[in-house]
Amino acid sequence: MRKETVPIINKLGLHARAAAKVVHAANQYDSEIFIGTDDEEVNAKSILGLLTLAATQGTSVQIRTDGQDEEEAMSAMVALFKNRFGEDE
Amino acid sequence: MKYPAPMPVRRLIRAGELAGLDFEVLAGEAGIESREIKNPRIQKPGLALAGFAPYIKGGRLQIVGASEYAYLETLEEPERFQRWKGLIDAGIPAIISAKGIRPTEAVLRHCEDRGVPFILTRCATSVVISTVSLFLERELAPTVQIHGVLMDVFSMGTLIVGDAGIGKSECALELVIRGHRLVADDIVVVRHTHGEGLVGVPHRHLENFLELRGVGIIDVQKHFGMTASSPSVRISLVVQLVKLSEAARLKEKEWREQLMTSPQPWTETRDILGTKVPQFTMAVAPGRDVAVMVETAVRKCLLAARGVDDERAFLERVNRRAGGTGARPKEPDDG
Numbered sequence: 001m002r003k004e005t006v007p008i009i010n011k012l013g014l015h016a017r018a019a020a021k022v023v024h025a026a027n028q029y030d031s032e033i034f035i036g037t038d039d040e041e042v043n044a045k046s047i048l049g050l051l052t053l054a055a056t057q058g059t060s061v062q063i064r065t066d067g068q069d070e071e072e073a074m075s076a077m078v079a080l081f082k083n084r085f086g087e088d089e
Numbered sequence: 090m091k092y093p094a095p096m097p098v099r100r101l102i103r104a105g106e107l108a109g110l111d112f113e114v115l116a117g118e119a120g121i122e123s124r125e126i127k128n129p130r131i132q133k134p135g136l137a138l139a140g141f142a143p144y145i146k147g148g149r150l151q152i153v154g155a156s157e158y159a160y161l162e163t164l165e166e167p168e169r170f171q172r173w174k175g176l177i178d179a180g181i182p183a184i185i186s187a188k189g190i191r192p193t194e195a196v197l198r199h200c201e202d203r204g205v206p207f208i209l210t211r212c213a214t215s216v217v218i219s220t221v222s223l224f225l226e227r228e229l230a231p232t233v234q235i236h237g238v239l240m241d242v243f244s245m246g247t248l249i250v251g252d253a254g255i256g257k258s259e260c261a262l263e264l265v266i267r268g269h270r271l272v273a274d275d276i277v278v279v280r281h282t283h284g285e286g287l288v289g290v291p292h293r294h295l296e297n298f299l300e301l302r303g304v305g306i307i308d309v310q311k312h313f314g315m316t317a318s319s320p321s322v323r324i325s326l327v328v329q330l331v332k333l334s335e336a337a338r339l340k341e342k343e344w345r346e347q348l349m350t351s352p353q354p355w356t357e358t359r360d361i362l363g364t365k366v367p368q369f370t371m372a373v374a375p376g377r378d379v380a381v382m383v384e385t386a387v388r389k390c391l392l393a394a395r396g397v398d399d400e401r402a403f404l405e406r407v408n409r410r411a412g413g414t415g416a417r418p419k420e421p422d423d424g
Binding site for chain 1: 090118234236253254274275276292294295298300306
């Protein structure tokens with residue numbers, strides 16, 4: 001199992017389109033992928049759960065991957081957050 | 090597992106569930122935000138007022154009724170006020186006075202000075218105790234979030250779990266179409282209380298919503314009507330969906346053998362907040378209608394609770410015909 005904490009740096013935070021991107025990326029991997037804040041942890045392969053986090057710019061989230069391809073899954077997730085989900089700001 | 094934060098007294102006073110008690114704050118308004126209820130159990134401070142002060146537990150709501158007042162009537166001032174003072178200064182969150190009985194002005198003034206809310210209700214003490222206890226137990230119960238779908242199938246809370254993409258939501262949709270109710274999709278918040286056992290509710294943002302891959306997010310009440318969803322249900326069983334792999338095949342073999350020898354229709358249990366819940370594991374494969382299987386598993390549980398055991402009935406019939414040894418021994422309590 002791998003764990004990493006990443007800040008949310010894009011302006012809109014983990015909003016609907018960003019969440020959809022996370023779900024899409026997470027579903028490329030067999031590993032279980034979870035994203036959590038201080039209070040809650042949700043399954044990254046499901047959009048409903050991700051949206052309940054309502055994580056805004058400036059907050060940090062914990063990513064946890066567990067499974068055969070956990071390393072690849074983790075780098076893909078971290079890259080997505082660092083890349084501001086492909087958004088300009 | 091998560092323990093909820095202590096509850097400010099304000100939440101108790103404003104709670105919709107307790108509106109019937111018609112609370113009136115007589116003094117100590119200043120403390121309704123800062124004073125917190127930390128323990129779901131209430132306390133009747135009779136013994137404390139009688140002089141056994143160490144018994145008062147800080148963090149517990151105090152409820153006084155006619156018996157406390159009747160006892161205090163037997164005391165003279167200033168001793169009577171000293172007893173009240175001992176209670177008010179003991180680090181308690183608030184005092185509720187039942188039956189509409191008001192204490193002396195001096196007591197109220199002391200509550201006001203210390204910022205300890207003194208709350209009046211006209212209801213009888215027993216009613217206040219039961220309603221408030223149930224409310225506090227619910228609100229202060231430990232909870233856990235489970236990734237899955239919770240359905241109300243014939244009033245049996247059925248928690249469907251399994252990996253993302255296995256078809257939990259699709260199964261839920263089919264169950265809704267078959268007339269059952271959706272409680273929660275994706276995140277099931279489960280709390281445990283002594284009064285109600287395990288109860289599952291949706292995440293507060295997700296009520297009525299279901300996500301279907303390839304279709305989108307749907308509001309089941311708008312699509313299927315009022316009866317398609319339910320705000321909460323007691324969890325009776327768990328259905329775990331798995332891919333039909335070699336491991337699952339081997340386990341199925343094991344379960345089949347177990348089913349033929351066990352008096353219960355389920356083969357495993359799952360621990361949720363310290364409670365063991367019957368669990369069925371079903372392999373998902375083409376041609377298997379999971380919703381129908383889930384519904385049948387629930388029927389089997391309902392029948393088992395009424396003493397109907399399909400496997401035993403079947404084995405007994407075979408046994409009678411063949412005179413063989415196939416039937417498992419009768420349970421001792423069968424009579």
